[in-house]
Amino acid sequence: MKSDHIDLSPFYKFAGEHVAIGIHAIDTKGKTILYNKKMREIEGFDFEELADRSLLEMFRFDQHESTLLKVLQSGTPVFNVKQTYWNRKGQEITTINDTYPVFEERKLIGAIELSRDVTTLEKVIYQPLKKYGEPITFSAITAVSKSMKKVIATAEKAAMAKLPVLLVGESGTGKELIAEAIHWAHTSERQMYTLYCHGTDGTLLDQLGEEIEQMGDGTIYCERIDLLPLPMQEQLLKMAEERSRGNTYFIASVGDDPVELIASHKLLKDLYYFFSSMTIKLDPLRHRKEDILPFVEDYFSRHRMMVGSVVHGLDKEVSALFHAYDWPGNLKELELLLDEITSLLTTQEVVTADMLPHHFKLKTDLKGAHQPEDFIVQSNTELLPLEDYLFEAEMYYLQKAMDLHGNNVTKAAAALGMSRQNLQYRLRKIKKNEAQT
Numbered sequence: 013m014k015s016d017h018i019d020l021s022p023f024y025k026f027a028g029e030h031v032a033i034g035i036h037a038i039d040t041k042g043k044t045i046l047y048n049k050k051m052r053e054i055e056g057f058d059f060e061e062l063a064d065r066s067l068l069e070m071f072r073f074d075q076h077e078s079t080l081l082k083v084l085q086s087g088t089p090v091f092n093v094k095q096t097y098w099n100r101k102g103q104e105i106t107t108i109n110d111t112y113p114v115f116e117e118r119k120l121i122g123a124i125e126l127s128r129d130v131t132t133l134e135k136v137i138y139q140p141l142k143k144y145g146e147p148i149t150f151s152a153i154t155a156v157s158k159s160m161k162k163v164i165a166t167a168e169k170a171a172m173a174k175l176p177v178l179l180v181g182e183s184g185t186g187k188e189l190i191a192e193a194i195h196w197a198h199t200s201e202r203q204m205y206t207l208y209c210h211g212t213d214g215t216l217l218d219q220l221g222e223e224i225e226q227m228g229d230g231t232i233y234c235e236r237i238d239l240l241p242l243p244m245q246e247q248l249l250k251m252a253e254e255r256s257r258g259n260t261y262f263i264a265s266v267g268d269d270p271v272e273l274i275a276s277h278k279l280l281k282d283l284y285y286f287f288s289s290m291t292i293k294l295d296p297l298r299h300r301k302e303d304i305l306p307f308v309e310d311y312f313s314r315h316r317m318m319v320g321s322v323v324h325g326l327d328k329e330v331s332a333l334f335h336a337y338d339w340p341g342n343l344k345e346l347e348l349l350l351d352e353i354t355s356l357l358t359t360q361e362v363v364t365a366d367m368l369p370h371h372f373k374l375k376t377d378l379k380g381a382h383q384p385e386d387f388i389v390q391s392n393t394e395l396l397p398l399e400d401y402l403f404e405a406e407m408y409y410l411q412k413a414m415d416l417h418g419n420n421v422t423k424a425a426a427a428l429g430m431s432r433q434n435l436q437y438r439l440r441k442i443k444k445n446e447a448q449t
């Protein structure tokens with residue numbers, strides 16, 4: 013839009029880049045033409061990867077990612093779609109999206125998605141750990157694997173020593189849970205305050221200062237300090253040093269190896285030193301799969317107690333699927349999945365494959381197959397010969413088309429705009445290739 017005197021497009025461009033809403037626009041071919049800073053933060057893609065965005069789009073089949081393409085196809089907007097997912101950096105993100113078709117002189121020219129990042133808000137409202145309405149003790153934490161047993165033993169020692177603690181682990185591995193258990197092992201009288209560092213603005217530490225004044229002594233859990241901008245990390249360090257001379261106890265968490273975070277200038281060395289007198293590393297769930305089924309059992313037993321259900325376990329097929337899956341969102345993802353499954357339970361005692369949500373079936377069907385990310389060219393990975401790359405991309409794409417059409421070759425071929433014979437020929441070629449490798 014232009015005013016009489018000024019060309020407003022540079023202003024719109026500036027606003028688009030700096031606005032606190034994620035914006036992603038595609039043209040009618042699905043090629044990304046706009047992808048602003050906030051969207052890059054939300055989805056966790058680096059700048060170099062953006063050029064390959066259109067390619068990624070081609071392989072976007074997951075429900076949460078395909079709204080743009082759906083709107084492009086239907087020509088009608090979709091509002092208020094809430095999505096929780098694990099982004100490229102392994103961070104759990106919750107957004108609320110509005111997606112619109114874009115028309116110019118009645119002709120469809122693309123689609124645009126506006127995403128509001130409500131991750132922090134969600135956490136404050138949802139507070140999963142408070143869900144059972146009781147203080148978290150070490151004995152309430154599922155710890156069957158050797159690595160989790162070690163975590164509990166070290167956390168118990170940390171609680172006795174009353175030294176600052178640094179919890180290291182991917183999103184959803186149970187860092188906050190351990191922080192709570194340490195807090196409750198210290199004291200049942202004082203409060204614990206959680207500072208969520210993701211998606212924070214400059215006023216957060218001021219708010220924290222006020223909260224601390226109000227709460228008096230207690231425990232402050234600074235969740236994901238590596239997500240705070242460095243100047244705010246300095247501010248936090250100052251505050252932590254001042255407060256820890258009194259009776260305030262500090263626990264912090266980071267989502268990655270702290271040494272690497274320091275090297276990549278995401279974590280202030282001195283802040284790390286402040287917290288690192290006790291460092292506890294929580295392994296991702298895929299490296300301690302022995303914890304999966306015991307966690308499910310613990311979850312079901314709480315469910316029986318709280319809701320009076322009769323659910324007792326998973327059947328063999330579902331157990332095998334749970335075991336084979338990689339759980340990028342760790343126990344948080346498993347817990348959300350169980351929430352979803354149990355919300356539909358009536359009199360069932362055993363969870364069978366047909367009770368699994370569609371999105372999870374899609375993910376587990378993909379087991380061993382290529383993921384969209386595999387097709388993004390990254391600066392630090394070796395390039396494949398073009399022919400191999402295209403063959404792998406074709407394999408992935410055809411397999412997804414077959415999955416989406418229940419392995420019906422006629423339907424998949426129609427959707428792909430090719431003859432049944434052509435598709436069959438290509439699928440045979442893939443099978444032959446798989447047999448050879």
Ligand SMILES: Nc1ncnc2c1ncn2[C@@H]1O[C@H](COP(=O)(O)OP(=O)(O)OP(=O)(O)O)[C@@H](O)[C@H]1O
Pocket residue numbers: 104140141152153154155181182183184185186187188189190235236307343344347
């Ligand atoms: N070992 C465990 N036993 C029981 N529940 C667990 C365990 N680990 C995680 N959970 C549950 O999984 C969910 C996620 O855990 P939590 O919030 O502590 O993870 P986190 O590592 O702090 O994640 P984030 O970095 O995303 O905040 C919680 O609801 C927690 O109760």
